[in-house]
Amino acid sequence: MKISTAWLLARPKTATGRTRTRLIAAGSATAGGLLLAALAVLRVPSAEPTPTTGASYDPRFSELVIHGGLKPGVITGILLLVVPALALTWQAVTTGSARRAAIQRGLQLAGATPADLRRVAALEPAVAGLLGGLLAGPVYLLLWLVLGPAAPTRVRLLPDLSPVDALTWSAIALFTALLAAAAGARSATPRTRRPVLPWTRLTGVAVGAAAVWLALREPLDTPVLRTVSMCVAVTVLLLALLSTGSIWATSRAKRLSRTGRPVDLLAAGGLRALAGTAGRTAGTVLIAGLTLGIAAALLGITLAPQHSFSDALPGVLLTILAGTLAVLVAVTAMTLAATDDLVTTSRALASTAALGAEPAALERVQRRRLEVVTVGPMAAGLLLGGVGYPALGGSPLGIGTALIATTVALLLIRGLTSLVTRILRPRIMRAADPAALRVA
Numbered sequence: 001m002k003i004s005t006a007w008l009l010a011r012p013k014t015a016t017g018r019t020r021t022r023l024i025a026a027g028s029a030t031a032g033g034l035l036l037a038a039l040a041v042l043r044v045p046s047a048e049p050t051p052t053t054g055a056s057y058d059p060r061f062s063e064l065v066i067h068g069g070l071k072p073g074v075i076t077g078i079l080l081l082v083v084p085a086l087a088l089t090w091q092a093v094t095t096g097s098a099r100r101a102a103i104q105r106g107l108q109l110a111g112a113t114p115a116d117l118r119r120v121a122a123l124e125p126a127v128a129g130l131l132g133g134l135l136a137g138p139v140y141l142l143l144w145l146v147l148g149p150a151a152p153t154r155v156r157l158l159p160d161l162s163p164v165d166a167l168t169w170s171a172i173a174l175f176t177a178l179l180a181a182a183a184g185a186r187s188a189t190p191r192t193r194r195p196v197l198p199w200t201r202l203t204g205v206a207v208g209a210a211a212v213w214l215a216l217r218e219p220l221d222t223p224v225l226r227t228v229s230m231c232v233a234v235t236v237l238l239l240a241l242l243s244t245g246s247i248w249a250t251s252r253a254k255r256l257s258r259t260g261r262p263v264d265l266l267a268a269g270g271l272r273a274l275a276g277t278a279g280r281t282a283g284t285v286l287i288a289g290l291t292l293g294i295a296a297a298l299l300g301i302t303l304a305p306q307h308s309f310s311d312a313l314p315g316v317l318l319t320i321l322a323g324t325l326a327v328l329v330a331v332t333a334m335t336l337a338a339t340d341d342l343v344t345t346s347r348a349l350a351s352t353a354a355l356g357a358e359p360a361a362l363e364r365v366q367r368r369r370l371e372v373v374t375v376g377p378m379a380a381g382l383l384l385g386g387v388g389y390p391a392l393g394g395s396p397l398g399i400g401t402a403l404i405a406t407t408v409a410l411l412l413i414r415g416l417t418s419l420v421t422r423i424l425r426p427r428i429m430r431a432a433d434p435a436a437l438r439v440a
Contacts, residue, residue, distance in 0.1 A: 010123040020095050021128045027089030028132025028176040031082050033139025038078040039168050040158050064315050065157050072230035077322040084329035087280045091333040093125050093183045095340045121188030122181040129180025133173030155314045201243045208237030245283025252372045267368040277337040282373040284330035288323040289381020295319040297386045300401025335420050346431040353432040370417040378413050382406040
C-alpha cells in the first residue's frame, strides 16, 4: 500500500477524528516542551559548597538548579509531568477503537495485509506527533519566559537560549513522531492482555529504591554525572511506582465484584474494561500524592525556627504545582477513556437501563470507578510521603502539616470526581437511551 493511499484512509474525516489528532498533538507538545526544559536544567552549571570557601552559587539562578543535591529533584518534578502527558497521548491514540476496528475489518475484507493495517494506524498519529514535536518549541519558549531570565532570581530555573536548544528541539520532534507512530501501530495489533503479576511490579519498585539508595550512598565524581545518575535512579523508581497502579485497579475490581451491590458490580466491570487506563491513572495519582505529601511535610518542617521558610518556599510551591498538574492530566486521560467507553458500551448501558437501572445509578457507577483510581492512591501517596518522610527525621510539625494536606487533598479529589461525573452526565444519558438497542 502506498503512503498516499494510507494517508487517504488514515486522515481524520470526522469531528471526533480531528479532536483525536488535536489531543495527540497537544500531549506530544506538552511532553516535548517539558523534556526540553529538563534538558535545559542539565545545562545549568552546578556549584558545590566547600569547607574553605563556603557555598559559591551562580547568582543568576535559583539554588534549586545549581545545588547538586536539589537539581535532581527539579528534573524529577519535570519528568513527573512528562509521564501523564505521554499517558494522555496514548489514550488519545486509542480513542475511538471500536470505530477503527470496524474500519480495519473492512480493509481486511478488501485485501489489506496486517502490515498495511499497521501503516494506516500509524500514519495519523505520526503526523500529529510530529506537529506536537514542532509545537514543543513554543511550549518551551513559554516556560522559558516564565522560568528564564525574566523570572526573579529565586525562581529562575532555565538558562539562556542557545543553539543546543534548537538541536534538542529537532531531536524531540522526531522522537515524538516516531513514538506516536509506534503507539498507533501497537493499537492496531491484536493482543491479549496478560494477567498482572504483583511480584514483578513490586520487584521493580525495590530495584528503583535500591538505585536511589546507591546514587545517594556512592555519588559519582562530577556534578553532571551525579545529577544524571540520580535522575535515572529516580525515574526508574517513578516508572516502577507507576506500574503498581494496575495492581491497585485489579485488586479493587476483584473486591468490588465480591460485594454483591449492583453499583459495585458494574464499576468492577468498568475497571476491567479500562484496566490499562485505570492502572496508569492510579499509578500517576499515587506518584503525585507521594510528591505532594513530601512537599507538605517539607513545608511544615521549614516552619520551625531553625529553618529558612523563605528559601524553601519556591521549591515547595513548584513541587505542589507539578503534583497538582499531574493529577489533572491523569484524570483527564481517565475521563477521555470513560467517554470512549460510553460509546463502545452504549448497547450494554441501554440494556441495563431498559431492565430498570435508574440514570442516577449509572452515574454512580462512573463516579465509583473514578474514585477507585483517584481517592485511594492519593491517600496512600500522601500518607506515605507526608507521614513517612518526616517520621524518619522525627518532625511532628511536618507530620501535622502533611495530615492537614491529606485531608484537604482528599476533599479536593472527591470534588474533582464529582465534577467529572457531572461533565459525563449528558453522555451517560445518551448512552443509556433505549434507541441504542435498535438494530435497523
